[in-house]
Amino acid sequence: MPLNEYHTTFTATRFRKVVLILDASESARASQPRIASLVDQVLTLLPAGTRPALYFLGNPSPYSVHLFSAHAASLFEKNRSRASLITPIWETLAEDDNAEVVVIGSGRIFDLEDWQGSRLLEHTLLVNMGEMFQADCRLAEEIESPSAEQLVNRLHDPVVQVRISGPGFMPTSCTNAGYRLHIVENRVSLLGDRLADSSVRLRFLGIDLATIEVVATRASERQTVERLSAIPPDSSFIGSTGELAETERTVFRHALRGEDFDCPLCDKQHSWATLRCREGAVILGELIYPSLQAHNASGFVVFIATEDSVCYEVHPFDVLHLGPDRVAVREGAGAAIYWFDERGERWAPSGEMLQPYGALERNKYAILV
């Protein structure tokens, strides 16, 4: 299948919102001191980023978590005669609220079955402190009397890795410098390890947006699979841009013809493929294009040449789209050219390296600095 170019975005939340729902019913009365103590410790241990919310079964109005420690007894008493129903609370939580729900109590929840198959129930942990919540069939995970540390480890389960991949996937631009390209057996993925923020805007080549997966792995090794969202074409993927000065244009035109040129930095002649002048004090050499040096350009640079001018675009990402089914992938100081095997739906190295001023399309040429 042919490749398409996609502009997408992914927004990650490192912490899930934690919703604590307490059982104040008669069946949980005997366990109330243990429930209160557990909640107290959990609220102390949870990071603030989890934005914990506190409810009681049957009551759709949340309580401030800051009230709990001092007013636990009266809060339980106020909610004692409410039936053990979860619907009044869950109706107020939007399905996409990214909430991790914990119900702490004892005894049956009458309406749990009404939420079978819902995203909320999938992200619910039942913590029974005495009598089981689910006697007949298990609709949600249920654990018995955990310690506060055990419960917090379950709830505070940050994302430690994000992997983006799919059939034909080849990223060509990425706004989050924390991600790195990963190619194994010609399968391409974008990996972000322990990023403070995994959110990213991404441009990539692929067969079908719907087949691209974002797999988030948490500290507990639990994985969730999400999707990228399409956005309008985004020009901000390109880094610095500008126009070469006259002396730089001269260098460029000589180099394009494979001719040695007079270096604007040291006035000596350099080979056409030279990109850095090492005559100066700088150990690695300075770029022979002062305009690019001024931007501290790193990565691929695309020159767009017309009769009168030569403009440039800096592409900071490790992949440059060369043309239909071809990309250059930065490998150390060079860039290997990969081509797309349509039948195998994977990218394969061609064995060639990108040469300086490699032609992309009409009047466009690329170098790697």
Add this chain to the structure above:
Amino acid sequence: MSRLDLEVQLLPVTKVQFERFLAEPNRFDDPWYEDVLAVGPRTSYRRFGDSDREGVFLTGILPQEALAFAEWMGSGFDLPTVREWRDIYVALGRLSSFTSPLTESHQTGMGCQAEAIWRRLMAQTDGRSLLELSRMVGGLIEWARNGNRWVGLGAPRQEFYPNLYNPLADEVRAIRPDRRLPYFGFRLVRRPP
């Protein structure tokens, strides 16, 4: 029902409907509901089938408890008298054309739970007379007031409660009015102020 000068619930009170009341702090707490469900087990309104649809409705309820719910519902809500129940029955039976509320769903303001129940009932009920859809036939025995006494009216299907009742002629009298009966439920009417 303008001819009868009162409003009537389309269906008997369901468990999810009654649970709105239970979620409030009142004397109807978990042990109370456990007793009720022991008599009439709960079926999820999202998943009831042909064989267990009565589990969606609240049964095993006593008349005074049903009245507490009616009072919570607001001004004018009450259980019907025997005469009112039968008038409703006759009126529904005479309706020759019936438009499901779902064809005008954007106007009815049906809650999502009520709509879900109605859709499933429509899919399951043969014949689709309004008497059947409203469960006045093939539903429960429903509490109704006869003077100072409480009696039951209805014609449940045989699979739920074997009977030969004619709701227009027969009243079902509970031998022990304080005992929960698994086939007794109720629906509300609302009388104008």
